[in-house]
Amino acid sequence: MESTWHKYTLLVDREMEDLFVGEVLESPYTLGWVEPQIEVLTTENGYDYAENTNGPVIVYLFEPIQESAAGQVEKLQAYISRWGEAVRLQQVEQVAEENDSWKDEFREVRVGDWWIAPSWNTAEEVLKADRVLWIDPGAAFGTGYHGTTQDILRLLQKWSPSGKRVLDIGAGSGILSLFCVKNGAEMPVWAVDINQQSDYQIRVNAANNQLGEHAVKIVIGDIADPGVEAELPEEVDLILLNIGGDEDVSILPVVDRHLAPRGHVILSGIVVWNREKVIAAYEQAGYRCMEESTSDEWVTVMMEKIG
Known part of the structure; x- marks a missing residue:
C-alpha cells in the first residue's frame, strides 16, 4: 500500500x-x-x-x-x-x-552558451548539451532564474575565470562557484554565505556536477566578522558579490584586502537608484568600471582594481 x-x-x-x-x-x-x-x-x-x-x-x-x-x-x-x-x-x-x-516548477534556463537545470531535468535539448550546470533548489538562494545571477553568468562567459583564484561572497546554492570550477578556475573556489543551509546545498550541487569535495571551500558566516575573514585566502584574482548595493559598499574594505592588483570584482544585486553610490565608492577606492549590464531594475558591474 x-x-x-x-x-x-x-x-x-x-x-x-x-x-x-x-x-x-x-x-x-x-x-x-x-x-x-x-x-x-x-x-x-x-x-x-x-x-x-x-x-x-x-x-x-x-x-x-x-x-x-x-x-x-x-x-x-x-x-x-x-x-x-x-x-x-x-x-x-x-x-x-x-x-x-x-x-515541475523548476525548469531549465539558458544563459548564454550554458544551460542551468535541476538534476532531474529530462529535456532533450539539455541532455544533449555539452554545457550544463546542474543546480537543485534548496534552502539556499540561487536557482539561475534571477536576472542578477544570469548577468554574472554572462560576464563569466565573456571574461573567463580559467586559471583564476576566485572568492564567491553570498554563494547561496553555489551556482557561481561551481560555474567557475567547471570553467577552469583554480581549485578550491572559496564560497562564503551567512546561511547555514548553503553548506549542504553547495555539496549537493557539487555532486550533481561530478565535482570532488575539494572543488569548493565553503565558509559559513558573516564576512564582516574578522573571524570569518581570517578563514579566507590571502589573495584572489576574482571576487563575486551578489548580495546588494549597500552590502557591496560596506564590505569594500574586505574586498580590497583580498583582491590582487589588476584583479576583478563583479558586483550585483544593485538596484538602479543605488548604482551611482556603489560605483562611486569603488572608484574612490581605486577601481575602474570595465563593464555594466541592467536587467529590469537590477544592475551588474565588473570593476578592475587599479589603485
Missing part, C-alpha cells in the same frame, strides 16, 4: 528563517525545501522570475500520516506556536510518498 504524507506549507518571516530551519532539522518533521515567494515568467530569452523580497519565505515540511491525521495537524500548530505570527501554517495537503510534482 502506498504511504501518504502530510505536506505542510508554512510562511516564515525572513528574519526568522535561519533559526526556524535550524530547529526544524532537529525536529521529527522532514524539511522539504525553502523558497522565496516567486512567480515563474516565460520571456523571449527563456525563463525568469519575479521575487517578493519583502514578504515571508515559503517553507515546506513533510510528515508521514498516522491514524490520527487531524491530531498531527494540531501538533504541528502547537509546535509552530512558539514563533507566534512569524511562522504561519498556510496549507495542509496529503501527498504520495514519492510525489514529485513540485519539481
Whole structure:
C-alpha cells in the first residue's frame, strides 16, 4: 500500500528563517525545501522570475500520516506556536510518498552558451548539451532564474575565470562557484554565505556536477566578522558579490584586502537608484568600471582594481 504524507506549507518571516530551519532539522518533521515567494515568467530569452523580497519565505515540511491525521495537524500548530505570527501554517495537503510534482516548477534556463537545470531535468535539448550546470533548489538562494545571477553568468562567459583564484561572497546554492570550477578556475573556489543551509546545498550541487569535495571551500558566516575573514585566502584574482548595493559598499574594505592588483570584482544585486553610490565608492577606492549590464531594475558591474 502506498504511504501518504502530510505536506505542510508554512510562511516564515525572513528574519526568522535561519533559526526556524535550524530547529526544524532537529525536529521529527522532514524539511522539504525553502523558497522565496516567486512567480515563474516565460520571456523571449527563456525563463525568469519575479521575487517578493519583502514578504515571508515559503517553507515546506513533510510528515508521514498516522491514524490520527487531524491530531498531527494540531501538533504541528502547537509546535509552530512558539514563533507566534512569524511562522504561519498556510496549507495542509496529503501527498504520495514519492510525489514529485513540485519539481515541475523548476525548469531549465539558458544563459548564454550554458544551460542551468535541476538534476532531474529530462529535456532533450539539455541532455544533449555539452554545457550544463546542474543546480537543485534548496534552502539556499540561487536557482539561475534571477536576472542578477544570469548577468554574472554572462560576464563569466565573456571574461573567463580559467586559471583564476576566485572568492564567491553570498554563494547561496553555489551556482557561481561551481560555474567557475567547471570553467577552469583554480581549485578550491572559496564560497562564503551567512546561511547555514548553503553548506549542504553547495555539496549537493557539487555532486550533481561530478565535482570532488575539494572543488569548493565553503565558509559559513558573516564576512564582516574578522573571524570569518581570517578563514579566507590571502589573495584572489576574482571576487563575486551578489548580495546588494549597500552590502557591496560596506564590505569594500574586505574586498580590497583580498583582491590582487589588476584583479576583478563583479558586483550585483544593485538596484538602479543605488548604482551611482556603489560605483562611486569603488572608484574612490581605486577601481575602474570595465563593464555594466541592467536587467529590469537590477544592475551588474565588473570593476578592475587599479589603485
